[in-house]
Amino acid sequence: MSPDTPADLSLESISQKVKEHLDAVSAQMNAVIVSADPSGLSVAEKKLYDDHFNTGDYPEANVDLYQMLQDKPLEVFTIENQSKEISYFDTLVFAVYWNNLKTVSSKYKFVFENYLSNQFEGNDYNFHLPKSKKSYEVAYLGAP
Numbered sequence: 607m608s609p610d611t612p613a614d615l616s617l618e619s620i621s622q623k624v625k626e627h628l629d630a631v632s633a634q635m636n637a638v639i640v641s642a643d644p645s646g647l648s649v650a651e652k653k654l655y656d657d658h659f660n661t662g663d664y665p666e667a668n669v670d671l672y673q674m675l676q677d678k679p680l681e682v683f684t685i686e687n688q689s690k691e692i693s694y695f696d697t698l699v700f701a702v703y704w705n706n707l708k709t710v711s712s713k714y715k716f717v718f719e720n721y722l723s724n725q726f727e728g729n730d731y732n733f734h735l736p737k738s739k740k741s742y743e744v745a746y747l748g749a750p
Contacts, residue, residue, distance in 0.1 A: 628672040636667040
């Protein structure tokens with residue numbers, strides 16, 4: 607493993623860390639919702655709230671950002687007769703992973719070893735990179 611890709615820099619570990627972070631932020635949001643609940647206001651404060659700030663029902667403290675991303679339907683993109691289903695959560699995980707690859711060579715290494723090979727077929731991740739091994743091989747053979 608190269609110096610700029612630590613042992614814990616894998617899609618699986620980043621997926622777990624992103625989930626943990628989303629769960630922590632969800633818990634913080636739920637805590638704010640509970641602490642700012644207008645039901646605990648005095649009569650005068652409640653009237654002021656109802657007259658000037660109330661725009662609808664007060665939200666429940668059931669925010670789950672991870673589940674919201676998981677529940678979003680997959681987007682399907684077709685490029686050059688290849689369709690790819692894209693998951694919002696997997697795209698977020700891949701963006702964090704890609705951003706943590708520090709050098710261009712480590713990014714090329716990921717693309718060449720993992721994405722231009724057939725070993726990712728049937729993987730659990732749905733992010734933007736299309737399987738284009740055939741296009742790459744044709745371009746390589748046609749290069750001067």
